[in-house]
Amino acid sequence: MARKKKPDPAQMSLLELSLKTAPCVPAIRQEVRDWAADGYKGATQTTRTLLNYWFRTDHRLPNGTKFQYYHFQRESIETLIYLYEVAQKRSHKDLIETYAQSPPGGQQLRLLQYDDYPRYCIKMATGSGKTKVIGLAVAWQYFNAVLEDASIYAKTSLIIAPNVIVFERLRTDFAGGRVFRTDPIIPPELELFWDMEFYMRGDSERASSEGALYLTNIQQLYERDDAGASDETEIMTAVLGPKPPAQTIRVESFDTRILARGGPVFVANDEAHHTHDEENEWSKTIRRLHQALLPPSQGGLRGVGIIQLDMSATPRYSKGSLFTWTIFDYPLKQAILDNVTKRPIKGIAKGIKEVPSDIASVRYQTYLTAGVERWREYRDQLAPLKRKPVLFVMMNSTKDADDVADYLRAKYPGEFAGDRLLVIHTDRKGEVSKRDVEAARKASQEIDFGKSPINCIVSVLMLREGWDVQSVTVVVGLRPYTSKANILPEQTIGRGLRLMFRGQPGAPTFRERVDVIGNKAFIEFVEQLERDEDIEFETVDLDKDRVVIETIFPDLDKIAYDIAMPMLSPILTRKRTLKEEIEALDVSQFKTPRLPKKEGDSAAQEFTYEGYDIITLEKLIEREYTIPQVQTSQEVISYYAKRITSDLKLPSQFAALVPKIKEFLQTQAFGEPVDLNDPMMIKAIAHPVAQHVTVKVFVAALREAVVEEQTPILEHAGRCLSTTEGFPWSRPTLAATKTVFNLVAADNEFEKAFALFLEKADDVVRFAKLPERFNFTIPYTDSAANLRYYEPDFVAVTEDGIHHLIETKGREDIDVKHKDLAAELWCENATILTGTEWVYRKVLQKGFEKLQPTDFEDLIALDPISFL
Numbered sequence: 109m110a111r112k113k114k115p116d117p118a119q120m121s122l123l124e125l126s127l128k129t130a131p132c133v134p135a136i137r138q139e140v141r142d143w144a145a146d147g148y149k150g151a152t153q154t155t156r157t158l159l160n161y162w163f164r165t166d167h168r169l170p171n172g173t174k175f176q177y178y179h180f181q182r183e184s185i186e187t188l189i190y191l192y193e194v195a196q197k198r199s200h201k202d203l204i205e206t207y208a209q210s211p212p213g214g215q216q217l218r219l220l221q222y223d224d225y226p227r228y229c230i231k232m233a234t235g236s237g238k239t240k241v242i243g244l245a246v247a248w249q250y251f252n253a254v255l256e257d258a259s260i261y262a263k264t265s266l267i268i269a270p271n272v273i274v275f276e277r278l279r280t281d282f283a284g285g286r287v288f289r290t291d292p293i294i295p296p297e298l299e300l301f302w303d304m305e306f307y308m309r310g311d312s313e314r315a316s317s318e319g320a321l322y323l324t325n326i327q328q329l330y331e332r333d334d335a336g337a338s339d340e341t342e343i344m345t346a347v348l349g350p351k352p353p354a355q356t357i358r359v360e361s362f363d364t365r366i367l368a369r370g371g372p373v374f375v376a377n378d379e380a381h382h383t384h385d386e387e388n389e390w391s392k393t394i395r396r397l398h399q400a401l402l403p404p405s406q407g408g409l410r411g412v413g414i415i416q417l418d419m420s421a422t423p424r425y426s427k428g429s430l431f432t433w434t435i436f437d438y439p440l441k442q443a444i445l446d447n448v449t450k451r452p453i454k455g456i457a458k459g460i461k462e463v464p465s466d467i468a469s470v471r472y473q474t475y476l477t478a479g480v481e482r483w484r485e486y487r488d489q490l491a492p493l494k495r496k497p498v499l500f501v502m503m504n505s506t507k508d509a510d511d512v513a514d515y516l517r518a519k520y521p522g523e524f525a526g527d528r529l530l531v532i533h534t535d536r537k538g539e540v541s542k543r544d545v546e547a548a549r550k551a552s553q554e555i556d557f558g559k560s561p562i563n564c565i566v567s568v569l570m571l572r573e574g575w576d577v578q579s580v581t582v583v584v585g586l587r588p589y590t591s592k593a594n595i596l597p598e599q600t601i602g603r604g605l606r607l608m609f610r611g612q613p614g615a616p617t618f619r620e621r622v623d624v625i626g627n628k629a630f631i632e633f634v635e636q637l638e639r640d641e642d643i644e645f646e647t648v649d650l651d652k653d654r655v656v657i658e659t660i661f662p663d664l665d666k667i668a669y670d671i672a673m674p675m676l677s678p679i680l681t682r683k684r685t686l687k688e689e690i691e692a693l694d695v696s697q698f699k700t701p702r703l704p705k706k707e708g709d710s711a712a713q714e715f716t717y718e719g720y721d722i723i724t725l726e727k728l729i730e731r732e733y734t735i736p737q738v739q740t741s742q743e744v745i746s747y748y749a750k751r752i753t754s755d756l757k758l759p760s761q762f763a764a765l766v767p768k769i770k771e772f773l774q775t776q777a778f779g780e781p782v783d784l785n786d787p788m789m790i791k792a793i794a795h796p797v798a799q800h801v802t803v804k805v806f807v808a809a810l811r812e813a814v815v816e817e818q819t820p821i822l823e824h825a826g827r828c829l830s831t832t833e834g835f836p837w838s839r840p841t842l843a844a845t846k847t848v849f850n851l852v853a854a855d856n857e858f859e860k861a862f863a864l865f866l867e868k869a870d871d872v873v874r875f876a877k878l879p880e881r882f883n884f885t886i887p888y889t890d891s892a893a894n895l896r897y898y899e900p901d902f903v904a905v906t907e908d909g910i911h912h913l914i915e916t917k918g919r920e921d922i923d924v925k926h927k928d929l930a931a932e933l934w935c936e937n938a939t940i941l942t943g944t945e946w947v948y949r950k951v952l953q954k955g956f957e958k959l960q961p962t963d964f965e966d967l968i969a970l971d972p973i974s975f976l
Contacts, residue, residue: 128439130231130429130434131204131217132203132204132207132208132433132435135206135207135208135209136436137183140186140190141183143186143194150194151189151190151194152193152252152255152256153256154251154256154298155193157297158248159189161292162177165895166896168885170290173883174897175292178237178446180232180442180448181236181237181240181244183436183438184230184436185244185245187230187436188230188245192415198225199223200219200223200227200432201219201223203433204219217432218425218429218432220433221386222391222395224395225412226412226414227418227433228418228433229418229419230418230419230435230436231421231422231423231439232419232420232438233421233439233440233448233449234421234440234443234606235448235450235605236421236449239278239281239287241419242378242417242419243288245376245417246321246374247288249261249262249263249374249415250262250265250304250319251301253319261372262372263318264320264321264369264372265321265375266323266324266373267322267324267378268329268378269325269326270326270390271379275324279308282306283306285321288304303317304318304319305317307322307323308323308324309324313365322365326390326393329362329363329393363400366397367400371412371413372401372412372413373413373415375414375415375416376417377417377419379419379420380418381420381421381422383418384425394414397414398413398414401413401414418433428640440641440643447620450608450621451620451622452601452621452622452624452645453621453622453647453648454624454625454631454634454646454648455482455625455650456650457478457650457651458651459474460650461474462627468503468509468511468512475626476512476516476586478625479584479625480516480523483563483564484523485654486582489655489659490581493657495608495609497563497579497580497582497608498562498579499565499580499584500564500580500582500583502566502568502584502586503568508568513529513531516566524563524564528564529565530551530562531565532551532565532566532568551565555579556578556579578607579608580622581608581621582622582623583604583625584626585627585630586626586627601637605622608620609835609836617836617837617855617880618836658841659834659835659836659850660836660837660841660849660850661833661834661849662829662830662831663849663850666845666847666849667848669846669876670828670830670848671829671848671903671911672826672829673829674825674827674938674942674946675822675826676821676822676823677822678820679819679937690765690768693768693810695772698776698809700776700777700801700805703792703797703798703801704795704797705778705789705792706788706791706792741773741789744794745769745770746766748802748806749766752807752810765806768806772805772806773798773802777793777798777801778792820941822941822942825942829882832881832882835881839853839854840856840857842854842864844863846867846873846875847875854877858916858953859877861956862902862916862956863875863902866904866964869962869964870963871963871964873905874904875903875904876904877901877902878900878901878902878903880899884900885897885898885899886898886899886934888926888927888929896923896926898927898930900915901915901916904964906965909944910945911945912947913931914948914950915928915948915950915951916953916956928948934946934948935947
């Protein structure tokens with residue numbers, strides 16, 4: 109009997125993905141990854157400029173902090189762009205027919221009843237940055253509308269929130285265009301074209317602008333006549349706003365202002381898990397707007413009026429399956445594994461149990477005590493980091509919540525008395541006062557900023573979307589969860605998942621957690637989430653395992669080992685407007701051979717370029733430069749401009765570039781002024797060699813304009829490492845005496861071993877691992893001329909007074925030589941400007957482990973090649 113072949117793990121993962129996610133996601137994901145790896149073929153030049161700037165350029169925020177988009181944020185916007193712009197799948201029918209896999213068990217796919225405009229859904233776990241993706245999508249649509257095709261891209265965007273709390277959060281990002289100033293969304297070369305106004309609900313129209321973004325909550329787009337029909341509590345309705353109703357009354361002024369601007373309009377629905385109901389007013393309002401935007405000639409037929417994007421962590425139908433128009437899925441399981449969210453930990457203890465009693469504080473006293481003690485542990489551990497944790501307690505009824513709140517205030521007056529504890533529910537009469545509602549809203553906005561006195565929140569409900577509290581570290585659930593609660597497991601736990609400390613994408617250095625303590629019914633609900641996400645949460649014994657947060661900070665008792673890092677002005681800066689650079693080009697200074705006017709003339713006989721005569725060069729480039737039959741010189745010049753911008757990965761700049769190309773051809777290229785309208789000259793400038801030379805000379809001139817080199821100056825004689833703020837750390841550490849920090853924070857075991865070498869080396873006086881929090885970087889340009897920032901690993905001072913900037917490498921990559929050169933130049937400039945000798949050193953892991961040096965002198969005495 110033949111043995112069964114073991115299944116391939118990769119195939120099993122793909123199968124698992126297809127069973128767990130939406131029907132179109134697996135096939136779309138592979139197609140998009142292949143497209144991105146192939147250089148975004150088929151995308152517009154404007155889109156390629158945006159993608160290159162967003163994801164292939166290093167960024168620093170105005171405060172100097174490093175910024176990088178997460179890989180899933182990148183993949184989600186790439187997916188949206190690919191499907192709309194390249195694959196042009198602009199209907200639900202096209203998506204299903206092209207990508208959908210058959211659901212298991214012979215189930216039928218749920219199709220949209222109304223498939224009149226492009227509609228996509230992106231599923232991203234709570235806390236993973238959906239708002240940032242919306243910002244990127246708005247910019248992509250706007251710039252393509254301005255620079256490419258205004259008939260299929262949107263200059264106008266409408267962002268819709270499901271309730272007031274989400275609206276308030278979104279307003280923080282979008283009011284006044286804040287996110288477009290704080291995040292690296294707009295490439296410097298496109299700033300000239302950015303002309304957007306931002307309107308929050310209640311704002312009146314201002315002076316005309318090229319584009320506009322409108323933000324409102326869905327309730328402002330209609331009035332409700334069925335508020336009493338909601339299955340949510342009154343407090344949830346008051347604080348978060350009710351779900352969309354089934355009937356319409358009116359639409360407020362935003363829609364008429366949007367219609368006045370005309371379409372297309374990009375509509376982004378945040379927390380959009382209600383939009384599967386095509387008959388609720390949310391969906392109907394968008395359909396009416398689409399119909400009104402279509403040109404009359406289309407008579408209501410399909411066209412680009414609305415481009416809709418639904419964003420949600422839980423875009424599920426009532427029976428649990430994902431919306432069929434979901435195109436990207438970043439599940440909670442992966443977010444937890446990537447440390448993008450807190451990791452839920454189930455707290456257990458032998459002594460925790462319910463006591464028979466009708467009084468909630470008596471019945472659940474052991475759970476409350478365990479929660480408070482755990483919260484205290486977090487409070488003490490977070491104090492050095494100047495962060496304050498929040499205890500979140502959920503009860504079953506208003507009566508129980510009041511009783512537990514009174515108990516906590518009386519039992520722990522120093523922590524929870526007065527305004528240190530907030531109760532969110534209806535009052536004792538079952539009514540909600542405006543004062544209480546405003547207190548709840550204020551708490552949701554201020555609790556993470558250190559000024560709020562609140563240490564504990566007691567609630568009779570599980571806050572859903574919009575309650576984005578980062579400071580929750582302990583959740584105590586003491587209410588029975590049933591299907592009547594109408595809350596998904598991820599929505600329940602999601603309120604405690606947002607990170608308190610935001611690290612860098614791809615390399616989080618601290619693993620955060622939220623402790624979940626609860627009665628049997630609540631823990632069963634948590635276990636349902638484990639089954640849904642196919643992940644098993646860790647458990648912790650509350651009696652034995654204490655909260656320990658490793659904190660790295662400058663130890664003032666070791667100030668003698670402090671090191672000052674000179675602050676030099678950047679020697680590389682990115683140009684801000686290409687238009688100004690193009691207009692400043694002096695074509696008379698372009699060094700090129702004289703181009704021939706016709707075949708065989710003296711210029712042709714004397715021509716040499718890059719070591720080739722005209723015949724040889726023509727054969728080399730005949731496939732590269734092909735131009736359709738032209739009638740005018742303007743056609744040739746326009747073609748040149750497209751080639752130049754394509755080679756430089758820059759947007760089309762015809763208004764500035766075309767006159768310069770014309771000036772070059774007219775006055776410089778042929779050695780004398782010529783008439784470009786002469787048929788002979790039209791033929792001459794269309795010649796492949798003329799094209800090659802012209803494009804090459806402009807690309808060379810403009811490539812220098814993208815990034816310029818400046819003479820450095822000493823901005824600060826030395827910023828001391830002892831000024832670094834404390835930060836949490838979950839990676840390897842080393843106790844060392846010759847560093848100003850309490851511990852060496854190593855990124856890996858090799859760095860830890862190298863730090864131990866520096867500690868033991870007799871000729872090393874002091875050293876430090878340069879923490880990311882210190883924000884020391886050296887700008888450089890990579891192999892593709894993108895502006896990047898290099899962060900060295902270590903700094904060390906030897907007994908001869910020399911300061912060493914050290915890079916430890918496990919492997920080399922394509923940009924290492926660019927980083928090395930930038931670091932060497934920085935050391936040379938620092939030496940000249942400070943009078944202290946700085947030297948750059950690179951230590952490769954293989955050579956270091958082979959050498960096993962004991963002194964720094966042994967390390968630098970070797971030829972670097974022996975480290976390869």
